[in-house]
Amino acid sequence: MILGGLFSFQTFLSELIRTYPLFLKGAQLTIQITVTAVAIGMVLGIIVALFKLANPVSRRIADFYITLIRGTPLIAQIFILYFGFSGIFMLSTFWAVSLALAIHNSAYIAEIFRGAIQSIDKGQREAGRSLGMTPGLTMRRIIMPQAMRRAVPPLGNQFIIALKDSSLAAFVSAGELFRTAQGQVSATFHTMEIYIIVAIYYLLLVMILTWIVNKVEYRLSVSER
Amino acid sequence: MKEMIRVEKLNKSFGDLHVLKDIDLTVNESDVVCLIGASGSGKSTVLRCLNFLEIKDEGKIIFDGEQIEPKTHDLNKIRQKVGMVFQHFNLFPHMTVLENVIEAPIMVKKMGKEEAIKEGKALLDKVGLSDKYDVYPSKLSGGQKQRVAIARALAMKPEIMLFDEPTSALDPELVGEVLETMKTLAKEGMTMIVVTHEMGFAKEVADYTIYMHEGKIVEVGPSVEFFENPKEERTKEFLSKVL
Numbered sequence: 407m408i409l410g411g412l413f414s415f416q417t418f419l420s421e422l423i424r425t426y427p428l429f430l431k432g433a434q435l436t437i438q439i440t441v442t443a444v445a446i447g448m449v450l451g452i453i454v455a456l457f458k459l460a461n462p463v464s465r466r467i468a469d470f471y472i473t474l475i476r477g478t479p480l481i482a483q484i485f486i487l488y489f490g491f492s493g494i495f496m497l498s499t500f501w502a503v504s505l506a507l508a509i510h511n512s513a514y515i516a517e518i519f520r521g522a523i524q525s526i527d528k529g530q531r532e533a534g535r536s537l538g539m540t541p542g543l544t545m546r547r548i549i550m551p552q553a554m555r556r557a558v559p560p561l562g563n564q565f566i567i568a569l570k571d572s573s574l575a576a577f578v579s580a581g582e583l584f585r586t587a588q589g590q591v592s593a594t595f596h597t598m599e600i601y602i603i604v605a606i607y608y609l610l611l612v613m614i615l616t617w618i619v620n621k622v623e624y625r626l627s628v629s630e631r
Numbered sequence: 632m633k634e635m636i637r638v639e640k641l642n643k644s645f646g647d648l649h650v651l652k653d654i655d656l657t658v659n660e661s662d663v664v665c666l667i668g669a670s671g672s673g674k675s676t677v678l679r680c681l682n683f684l685e686i687k688d689e690g691k692i693i694f695d696g697e698q699i700e701p702k703t704h705d706l707n708k709i710r711q712k713v714g715m716v717f718q719h720f721n722l723f724p725h726m727t728v729l730e731n732v733i734e735a736p737i738m739v740k741k742m743g744k745e746e747a748i749k750e751g752k753a754l755l756d757k758v759g760l761s762d763k764y765d766v767y768p769s770k771l772s773g774g775q776k777q778r779v780a781i782a783r784a785l786a787m788k789p790e791i792m793l794f795d796e797p798t799s800a801l802d803p804e805l806v807g808e809v810l811e812t813m814k815t816l817a818k819e820g821m822t823m824i825v826v827t828h829e830m831g832f833a834k835e836v837a838d839y840t841i842y843m844h845e846g847k848i849v850e851v852g853p854s855v856e857f858f859e860n861p862k863e864e865r866t867k868e869f870l871s872k873v874l
Contacts, residue, residue, distance in 0.1 A: 532684055533721035537735035537787055538711030547738060551725045629725050629767040 418599040425590055425600070429607055432586035436611065439500065439572045439582060443507035444565055450508065451515025458520050468516065475513035481574050483510055488578045503575040511568050518560045522553040555626045562619030566612050573608070583607055633660040634696070635791055635822050636681065641690035643676055650676050652846040654690070658791070661820040665833035665854070668843035669869065674826045677843075678793045681824070682713040695790070711739060714784030718796040720776040722768040722783070728755065729764040732783045740787070747786075754782040758812050774805030778812050785816075792816065794825040830874055834858045842866045 458468035475483075488502035497505070526549050534544035573584035587604035591597050634657060641654040650673045658664050666674040679685040681692065683699075683706045692699050699709055723731050732751040736742040742750075755761060758778040768776055777797055784792060794813065798806040810832050817823060817836050827833060833840045833854055840857040842850045842865070850857065850866045858874075861867045 527721075529717060529719055529721035530723065533715075533717065533723070535684065535707075536682055536710055536713075536715035536717075537783070538707050538739045539735060540707050543738060547734065548723055552723075555725070629727075630769055 413598045413602075417596050418602065421590075421594070421596055421599045422603055425586075425603065428586050428590065429583065429604070432581060432583040433607055433611065435500075435580065435582040436569070436572050439504050439507065439575060439580070440565070440569045442504040443511060443572070444568055446505070446508035447511035447515050447568070448561075450512035452519055454512060454516035455519035455523065458516065459523060472513045472516060475509060480506065480510045480571055481577060484574055484578060499575065499578050499580040502578060503572070503580050507568060507572060507575075510571070511564060514564050514567075515561065518557050518564060519553065521560075522557040523549060525556055526552050555623075558619065558623045558626060562616065562623070565615055565619065569611055569615060570608060634658075635660050635662070635694070636824075637691075637693040638677075638681070639691040639693070641677070641680060641692065642688050643673075643680060643685060644688055650846050651680070651687075654846075654848060656841070656848070658822060658824060660822055662839065663817045663821075663823045663825065663837045665837035665840045666824065666826045666843060667828070667830070667833060667840060667869075667873075668849075672843040673846040674843045675795050678715070678795050678824060678826055681793060682710050682715050684715075707739075711735075711787050712790045714787060714789035714792040716777070716780050716784055716792065716794045716797050718799050720768075720773070720780045720800070722776055722779055724768050727765050727767055728760065728771070728779050731768070731779060732786045735783070736786050751782070751786055754785050755779070757815075758782045759808070772805060773801045774808045777801065777809045781809075781812055781816070791822040791824070794823065794827070796826050796828065798827070798829055828873070830858070830870075842869060844869070 454468050454471055457464040458472075459465070484503055484506040487497060487506045488499065491497065530548050530552065531544055534548040535541070539547070572582060575582050576585035576588055579585060583604055587600050591600045594600065636656070636658045638654055638656040641651055641656075642649070643651040654673075654677060656664075656677070666677060668674050676685060680687050683701065686701055694709065694712075699706075723734065726734060729748065729751050732754060733744070733747040736747045736750070737744060752761070752764060755764060758781055760775060760778055760782070763771065763775065763779075768779065771779065781792075781797075797813070798809050801809065806829070810829060813823070813825070813832070814836055825832075825837065834857075835854075837854045839851060840854045841848055842857075842861075842863075844865055850861060850863045852862070857866075858870065861870055
């Protein structure tokens with residue numbers, strides 16, 4: 407069988423068992439990078455979204471930021487942060503990767519929030535203002551909570567992308583899932599088996615993340631049930 | 632009788648469209664005034680100018696004897712005294728009925744939570760929704776939603792209530808309950824300006840009725856006289872179509 411040379415189920419099983427402590431460690435770092443990046447990316451994203459909605463000047467600044475960040479590859483951003491700035495300051499691989507991933511995602515998250523905020527009926531703002539609420543208070547108490555709920559499904563999507571994109575950290579030798587896989591492949595030459603194993607780890611992580619996002623979505627939908 | 636709101640030579644345009652032309656209007660305390668007219672006649676815009684959701688181009692708006700200008704006055708403070716009820720209710724969907732009512736008193740007036748809840752429940756009881764405190768708006772009928780919206784506006788203890796076609800989005804069988812609530816309010820002496828297509832309500836409840844056409848006030852009169860003996864040709868024409 408042609409596949410016999412490429413893939414052996416027995417090797418797959420034995421490698422799965424042998425490598426799981428290494429991959430669990432890698433998964434831990436993958437999760438840490440992703441969670442850090444997503445948390446910072448959310449804060450940045452909200453700020454950029456509010457810039458985009460505030461006034462014409464701030465909107466231009468936000469547009470410029472989004473164009474720049476969304477228009478350049480994540481791997482270039484990681485390399486710029488890790489190697490490019492190394493003459494001025496040294497970021498650890500963890501922070502170089504997490505920050506690059508955070509900045510990269512903030513551009514997409516900003517657009518998600520902007521869309522969600524703009525999708526809220528203008529009558530909501532008027533109702534808030536008619537009760538004497540200031541623009542800020544109306545945004546915080548009336549618009550944002552509704553926009554957040556609408557943003558959850560696309561945000562979940564973005565988080566999944568971020569989780570998988572964290573694999574690019576392997577290129578600056580952060581020992582997360584994908585770097586672990588590369589190391590194991592060069593040590594054993596069980597190329598197909600190891601890369602399938604690492605793909606399964608990502609799949610599992612994405613499934614867990616999807617489950618969490620669905621839970622959040624369900625809990626936030628309490629007023630519609 | 633104390634003057635509540637006086638409008639002098641109010642003008643408003645949206646781009647090239649001149650929607651309000653020299654509107655003059657005086658509403659005294661405890662008056663109920665109905666604004667009627669065809670769609671696009673500018674009656675909703677008048678209301679929206681009165682609580683500054685739209686900013687006038689020219690003219691004076693005098694509230695409680697004081698001329699209000701966006702430049703010199705904190706409009707948020709003015710709006711606290713002017714309750715507004717919208718055609719499409721605009722309830723906050725992420726809050727329960729009671730939370731809708733207590734939101735502004737707590738966040739804007741800094742009222743204590745317990746007091747706000749007590750007053751909020753009393754208001755909801757008054758509009759006949761004592762069994763709906765903890766329900767979300769999506770579970771309510773249109774008539775119930777509008778009664779919550781009325782309670783929400785009343786919770787700020789406004790000096791005047793503006794109603795922008797409060798029954799226009801309702802199924803016919805639900806109109807009555809909202810009009811009943813408004814009637815009760817009128818009897819208690821609330822000052823009200825109501826944009827409406829409910830001619831029966833205008834005739835029965837309003838002290839004055841105003842007919843607007845193409846951005847101008849065509850006729851003003853005590854309601855019974857207005858409906859029984861309209862003076863202007865345009866008013867007669869309009870009433871013959873809607874009555």
